[in-house]
Amino acid sequence: MQQPVGERAAEVTLGAALRNQRGFGFVSILLTLLILAVLYLGYFKMPNTMSGSRSAGIAAINTSRDIACRTQRQQIERDVMMWSVNHPDEPPTLAALQRDGLHIPACPEGGQYSIDGREVHCSVHR
Numbered sequence: 001m002q003q004p005v006g007e008r009a010a011e012v013t014l015g016a017a018l019r020n021q022r023g024f025g026f027v028s029i030l031l032t033l034l035i036l037a038v039l040y041l042g043y044f045k046m047p048n049t050m051s052g053s054r055s056a057g058i059a060a061i062n063t064s065r066d067i068a069c070r071t072q073r074q075q076i077e078r079d080v081m082m083w084s085v086n087h088p089d090e091p092p093t094l095a096a097l098q099r100d101g102l103h104i105p106a107c108p109e110g111g112q113y114s115i116d117g118r119e120v121h122c123s124v125h126r
Contacts (some may be wrong), residue, residue, distance in 0.1 A: 016041060025039055029048050057098075064090050065108040065109055066125055067070060068108045069107050069109070069111065069124070069125040070125065072105045072107070072113075072119070073113065073120040073122060073125075074120075075105070076097075076104060076113060076115075076120045077120050078118065079097055079102050080092045080097065080115060080118050080120070081118065083096070083097055083100060084100065084118070087124060088099075092115050092118065094113060094114070094115060107125070108125075109122055109124045109125070110124065111123040111124030
């Protein structure tokens with residue numbers, strides 16, 4: 001007895017699905033083991049890195065303060081350039097900039113800004 005063409009196609013499709021399902025099971029077990037290994041190693045390695053994370057956090061804060069100070073000094077230098085266009089014969093000073101209504105920001109670590117020519121320096125960040 002010969003099977004109709006539609007039934008044969010269904011058997012071929014079913015056979016391919018079963019083969020793919022076995023392969024999927026192996027891949028899913030392998031992926032599960034990999035995830036468990038990562039979690040296991042991450043859990044037991046974490047206490048060792050906690051002491052170093054505090055110093056890394058402090059270093060990151062100090063770096064961000066340095067960058068903030070540098071950005072503010074660059075802004076003051078731009079203000080000095082603009083101020084010099086309107087006052088070509090006067091040497092720039094912080095007091096002169098403030099008299100013209102420019103806001104002089106403060107250093108994040110409490111340093112004092114000074115102007116040397118057209119460069120702005122900080123007493124804390126050099």
